[in-house]
Amino acid sequence: MITADQLGALKQVNISVSPKKTAQRTEQLWKSQSNAKKKELTEFAGCIATTFHRIYKTGAIHMKLALALAQGINVNPYYLTGEADEPGEFSDALLLQLLEQHGYKQLAEELAPAEEAAKPKRKYTRKPKPVVEEAAPEPEVEAEPAPEPETEPEPEPEVAAEPEPVAEPAPAAVIDITEEDMQALLHSLVILDRAGIASAQEKLAAVKGILVS
DSSP states (O other): OOOHHHHHTSOOOBOOSOHHHHHHHHHHHHHTSOHHHHHHHHHHHTSOHHHHHHHHHHOOOBHHHHHHHHHHHTOOHHHHHTSOSSOOOOOHHHHHHHHHHTTOHHHHHHHSOHHHHHSOOOOOOOOOOOOOOOOOOOOOOOOOOOOOOOOOOOOOOOOOOOOOOOOOOOOOOOOOOOHHHHHHHHHHHHHHHHTTOHHHHHHHHHHHHHHHO
């Protein structure tokens, strides 16, 4: 429950989400109360009766009047703001919810049920961290020496090839001919030379050279 002093600390800011619903429901609830109840509600809210009349004329309702009316006549405060469809009943849970919703978290914590605050907090026991055994370092493996690069064999010096022997011309075969045959051949060669045969001319010139040498 909230007290009159705590109500007086609340801001006068409109919290209705449906002015039409707020106006209709507030008027119906206010007019259905007895004069004694109306006086009690105005004293609790710290205002006069016309303040509640203004709600159902404008459709605007601020936190102080919504909680004073809801708690005073036992109705769901969200029914007055237009957020609930049924009148329901007032409860501490709805009170704390509405306060936190509109930025009064500190007041909501102060109004939290005493039994909740009296509950011992669960003692926190820090769990020991598991000990992780370090693995023994692996023995270092000596790196094998890098293989030496294979050296290519030095090229052998080139040996100058020996010149192939020039075949000497075979000696001319000795032909056994008679003097008469030689005269006949020479005569034939002269005839061929006169006929313009080049080979005969060369041969005849060679024979002449031999004879005059």
